[in-house]
Amino acid sequence: MRVVAHTASVSAMTDFVNTSPGEPSVICGCSINGLASLLAWWPLAETISGLCPSQVHINGRLTFTITPRDRDKETCYPPETLPKDHAAVLVCCGPGYNGGDGLVCARHLKLFGYKPSIFYPKLSNKPLFQSLRAQCEQMDMPFLSFFPSEAHLIADSYNLVVDAIFGHNYKGPATPEFASILEKLKLIHTDVPVCSIDIPSGWDVDSGCEDGLQPELLISLLAPKKCATMFRGKYHFLGGRCVPRSLEQKYNFCLPPYPGTDTIVELKMVPPPGE
Numbered sequence: 179m180r181v182v183a184h185t186a187s188v189s190a191m192t193d194f195v196n197t198s199p200g201e202p203s204v205i206c207g208c209s210i211n212g213l214a215s216l217l218a219w220w221p222l223a224e225t226i227s228g229l230c231p232s233q234v235h236i237n238g239r240l241t242f243t244i245t246p247r248d249r250d251k252e253t254c255y256p257p258e259t260l261p262k263d264h265a266a267v268l269v270c271c272g273p274g275y276n277g278g279d280g281l282v283c284a285r286h287l288k289l290f291g292y293k294p295s296i297f298y299p300k301l302s303n304k305p306l307f308q309s310l311r312a313q314c315e316q317m318d319m320p321f322l323s324f325f326p327s328e329a330h331l332i333a334d335s336y337n338l339v340v341d342a343i344f345g346h347n348y349k350g351p352a353t354p355e356f357a358s359i360l361e362k363l364k365l366i367h368t369d370v371p372v373c374s375i376d377i378p379s380g381w382d383v384d385s386g387c388e389d390g391l392q393p394e395l396l397i398s399l400l401a402p403k404k405c406a407t408m409f410r411g412k413y414h415f416l417g418g419r420c421v422p423r424s425l426e427q428k429y430n431f432c433l434p435p436y437p438g439t440d441t442i443v444e445l446k447m448v449p450p451p452g453e
């Protein structure tokens with residue numbers, strides 16, 4: 179699952195490069211609003227890489243430490259340990275680029291020995307998404323025509339659920355079509371691990387969602403968003419070591435250091451002082 183995290187985001191970036199050459203207002207196809215919300219917060223972050231390369235400071239406070247990789251324990255949810263139907267995974271994809279990341283993730287899951295099924299209720303007419311969908315179809319991944327009616331049916335059939343419904347451009351409340359999906363995801367997270375891409379669906383990019391979905395794994399892309407400080411699941415990775423240095427400087431990103439050739443880092447939340 180770790181490998182999936184970085185390959186999904188790298189692919190998304192490749193898609194960005196292919197579709198928007200030289201367009202600095204769009205990162206990975208994300209709208210300027212999404213980028214703005216990222217930038218609104220991230221310039222306040224400060225890495226003290228000269229002093230200690232394994233810490234991320236936000237607003238001057240030590241917020242995340244970076245966990246060195248242990249290559250002997252490097253996989254979360256390895257397929258051979260997933261008992262239901264040959265490592266069956268449900269990948270839920272929304273209408274925007276977060277959903278596109280989900281399709282890329284499904285493609286990699288399939289190549290890595292999982293058995294992904296995809297729920298993708300609202301296909302965008304953009305060629306990028308059409309082609310990602312076609313790739314998944316060509317790889318014989320089933321597309322569900324409806325979301326399982328009962329939450330327990332998801333837990334009975336799948337070992338993991340990938341949540342790629344909404345990312346950082348979600349503005350609540352959800353439309354009825356998506357509200358019922360978010361509700362079901364919330365009901366299952368105690369029975370089957372949910373892995374969210376970039377942002378747990380239904381969360382506000384800054385303030386999160388107190389009674390929202392609680393994934394077990396979060397893969398932040400490019401930079402952890404402010405709401406990631408409210409993540410309480412088991413695993414948090416940062417993926418997307420693909421920001422060109424020029425953009426990093428131009429927008430004053432302070433990205434944490436990735437060791438060696440690694441393209442992901444595991445982040446651990448540092449409890450606020452007094453906790």
Ligand SMILES: NC(=O)C1=CN([C@@H]2O[C@H](COP(=O)(O)OP(=O)(O)OC[C@H]3O[C@@H](n4cnc5c(N)ncnc54)[C@H](OP(=O)(O)O)[C@@H]3O)[C@@H](O)[C@H]2O)[C@@H](O)CC1
Nearest residue numbers: 190205206208273274275276345346347349351352353376
């Ligand atoms: N920026 C970056 O650097 C990177 C970005 N990347 C990825 O892109 C993601 C952002 O993609 P995004 O911009 O397409 O936004 P996203 O959150 O998928 O949702 C937009 C869609 O949801 C819809 N929608 C919104 N609210 C709704 C509601 N209440 N109820 C129902 N629908 C609602 C909205 O509909 P519309 O308002 O257009 O009708 C639109 O269709 C980001 O999280 C990350 O995964 C990474 O690949 C790498 C780095």
